[in-house]
Amino acid sequence: MIPVESAPDEEASLPKANGQVLSLPDSKPYDVGGVRFVPFDPVTSTIDDDFAEFRRYDWSRSLVDQASIGPMLTDKALAPFKTVSMSWRDIRVSVQTQTGGVLPCTKKVELKPILRGVTGCAQPGRMLAIMGGSGAGKSTLLTLLAGRMPAGEYEISGELLVNGHGRHLNTFRRIAGFVEQEDRMFAELTVREQLEISARCRLPASMPLEQKMRRVDQVIYELGLSKVADTKVGSFESRGISGGERKRVSIGIELVTNPPLLLLDEPTSGLDSFHAQAVMLTMLRLAREGRTIIATIHQPRSQIFQMFDDLLLLSEGYQVYLGSAKEMVGYFSQLGYPCPAYYNPADFALDLISLSTHSKMLEEQTRDRVAYLEASFSRHRKEMDAKLDEPLDDAMVVKPKEAPRLLSFLTCIGERKYSARWVEQFVILLRRAWSLKLRNRAIIQARVTLNVIYSIALGLIWLNAGRNTLDDRAVAGVIFYLLVNQSFGASSAIVMTYLSERRVVVRERSSRTYRMSAYFLAKSVTEVVLLVALVLFFSCITYWMVGFQPHAASFFIFTVTLTLAAHAAESLTLVASTSVRCEHTASMLASVLLTFSSLFAGFLIAPSIMPVWLRWIRYISFMFYAFAALMTDQFGSLPTLSSSQDPMQVYNVNSLGIGANIGFLILLAVVYRSIAYVGLLLNKQRFQKSL
Ligand SMILES: Nc1ncnc2c1ncn2[C@@H]1O[C@H](COP(=O)(O)OP(=O)(O)OP(=O)(O)O)[C@@H](O)[C@H]1O
Incomplete structure (x- = not known):
């Protein structure tokens, strides 16, 4: 074996604060292993002097000697490393x-x-x-x-x-x-x-x-x-x-x-x-x-x-x-x-x-x-x-x-496939995802501004529509439109994110920095938190302006359903953006998926009019469940009317009830996200296994 000499005590020669090497001044020279190192300082350092030091040093020593100087600038916990040829x-x-x-x-x-x-x-x-x-x-x-x-x-x-x-x-x-x-x-x-x-x-x-x-x-x-x-x-x-x-x-x-x-x-x-x-x-x-x-x-x-x-x-x-x-x-x-x-x-x-x-x-x-x-x-x-x-x-x-x-x-990597434990990776990536979200001020500001504009504009257009019980069509219309608005809004904000980060993630993953699952979950959690805040803000304004059912429970169900629908829309968008590599294709694919979801919600077309072999699609459309939950929230407690007058029947609302519809909404969001995750795994950069 190459005799690895004990590392020179580099710590002794490095500047210390309270006994610990903390931040090291750039320009202070230090000696390690008989060599003088002058750290780079673009202002004061003269490279020629540094280079002369290297030339004076007898580098022609054998490889064994070279190995012995391996640890000289490295932390003792990392050294020694074995040389690689x-x-x-x-x-x-x-x-x-x-x-x-x-x-x-x-x-x-x-x-x-x-x-x-x-x-x-x-x-x-x-x-x-x-x-x-x-x-x-x-x-x-x-x-x-x-x-x-x-x-x-x-x-x-x-x-x-x-x-x-x-x-x-x-x-x-x-x-x-x-x-x-x-x-x-x-x-x-x-x-x-x-x-x-x-x-x-x-x-x-x-x-x-x-x-x-x-x-x-x-x-x-x-x-x-x-x-x-x-x-x-x-x-x-x-x-x-x-x-x-x-x-x-x-x-x-x-x-x-x-x-x-x-x-x-x-x-x-x-x-x-x-x-x-x-x-x-x-x-x-x-x-x-x-x-x-x-x-x-x-x-x-x-x-x-x-x-x-x-x-x-x-x-x-x-x-x-x-x-x-x-x-x-x-x-x-x-x-x-x-x-x-x-x-x-x-x-x-x-x-x-x-x-x-x-x-x-x-x-x-x-x-x-x-x-x-x-x-x-x-x-x-x-x-x-x-x-x-x-x-x-x-x-x-x-x-x-x-x-x-x-x-x-x-080397210092340890024998595990990934050095850090999964939970550690998740926490590190969660913090990073959160910092990236908050520091991308332009995107946050655009989302908040659009939310304010939309919530006030829609509130004004359908002002008091809910308080006028004679106008069921207007109420069903605003419910459907809010659903579409929040779904497409959430989708457009997220469609680029995975693709724009892909280049960095591929680099990090190719050196086995973290597991894809830790990255995916950390990003998903950040997105959900931001989404909850934005939808809550939107609901607080629009719900009361439109004049929906004036009960706290109805407002709560409305906000939860709208949040889950927007989350499902994000998840469906992820399916699009993780299954292709081109941003434009992802964006088009996402809008196609969302458009089909909205067509099968029940508001625009009754399932009975559709060809039989297409009707099943509504069961995998998140808007089918979200629309039903929102409609039941608003009309479910009203006295029963004849089928031609009952908005629940006129707008093809299923009879599952609020709880079951919300349950299916959650299930679909989970399924969409799982598909997106699989897409991310399948679409990851692969390397040649030979040589
Ligand atoms: N996937 C590919 N498809 C077609 N041609 C390729 C591909 N990969 C490499 N080449 C070609 O192989 C040749 C060598 O490419 P390479 O990038 O290794 O060159 P290089 O010496 O690094 O050039 P440069 O200094 O300009 O970066 C180039 O002519 C390049 O166009």
Whole structure:
């Protein structure tokens, strides 16, 4: 086993308040394991000085030494982690594309190769850069290495080993931090809140909350985010933190669990060169602590390029280089392509391996060059394969039987499928759902304003209609209209919510942050609470203006029924929005479902007029029960009239009574929600199970 030295007492060197490391000032340097760390401060920090420190440090120590410095910046409760190495051989990926006409019969299915036999390895304590021009296949390779290839889309072959053995994908996804190119976060939450959710859900349940929060503080400190820790992340519409800070938050979300392996897709994209360098320097620090870092990178400045230990070059899916980043220039000059003096080696490599499409002649020339480079690399591949075949250091090998156990010991995740208990997940997500609802002020304000306008407008239109007992038609009409109004109102407010959150939820779920059931229930509870408040407010105004039965019990039944109907409408909308992936389709589907529900309520058309085979639909329409409950509430206690005068018969109200109708309403809402939940599960992002 790798002898993991006891962690240097980093706490002793960190600033303390009342004996506890709490919020750590950004700019104070500290020494750990013989290395001086100067945290980033965009104002005072000079990256060059930091970088010089790294160059002075003797990083050429053996991997064993590198492992020994693993815990140096991490909380003792998380350390030690075991190093992770990865190797892959002859990875080929292709995707099915459709070309041709609009009609299915005229379409041709083609297999488009994306990666054409890529080999490589990534080792602990080192940073591997995957470079290539746009469309070279960098993101595809990284996504595959991260174990997050979407299922069904791609054809994949090749071999991939983790610590010398095939990987167990579910466990692997929990120990590997994957930072995507796109930063998927909730705009309304602060930086600290985003990290706290990751820490509370993904760190072991046995770890005290205080320690989890300290870990969050450490990550905030390490990533230089202290100044914006309590600032909302923001979005295109509402300005929040900067692009560089967003990127660092994305990295921090993964970093809180102290993963031994970090995969980053274009971590510097969208950043100015200063912040790009700051982010990459952080990665270098993390690598030197014993982590394995793999990053795709597009066009790094020379100082960033120098930080990488290893380099994998791709051109149009072909591999043209794998080896030390420092030796890349020498390698290509041996092949007859010397790098001009004072030239950034990264620019040189990209110029060399990119296809130029400016003219046909240039394209042919560059294509020939890439073919030559690919052929030259193929000769080296045999050497490379032999190297990959060499037995790894015993300490790096985890035997298959031990794999899940050891991997969980090595990192901080624990052996459970989800680190936090279900109840804990639910409470965390409930708090988050509530914060998101309240902070989405525009939506809340719009809903309240619309409710005020509707309640007063409808109250005025049907003013005193209920007090005029001769006008049953008006009363039945207002009951039906209120039902439709509240149902469609609730539906339109909710139709987008799951779809708009989907991107973030998919990211969180792919790293096993929480169970879908905890998320779904937390969101449902928040929606119900908000709905109760809004419908109660609406009823208080409209009920008395219209002049319905002036009894507290009737008012209570009216409000409860209307709330349950709006809740059922929300649930039916969820069926639509969780069963499709497109917001517009969901919205259209929801209005179709609600329209059909209203048609079968009994007010617009008598079941006796409908074709027999369609009549059953009313039993699964929530409005059928809600309308009956509301009508019985208003007319049920009136003296019995002849069938042509009795509004209960004229408007096809069932004879189940208020209690049974409310019971069926609840049952339908539960059934709708259960269907929506199943839809959410079936429609979840699936990943390839192979490799
Ligand atoms: N699902 C897909 N359907 C069709 N083409 C795809 C699909 N996935 C990837 N590709 C194609 O594969 C090629 C490589 O894509 P990839 O995203 O890996 O490139 P990249 O090197 O990361 O590019 P960039 O630097 O521009 O992000 C591109 O030409 C892309 O269009």
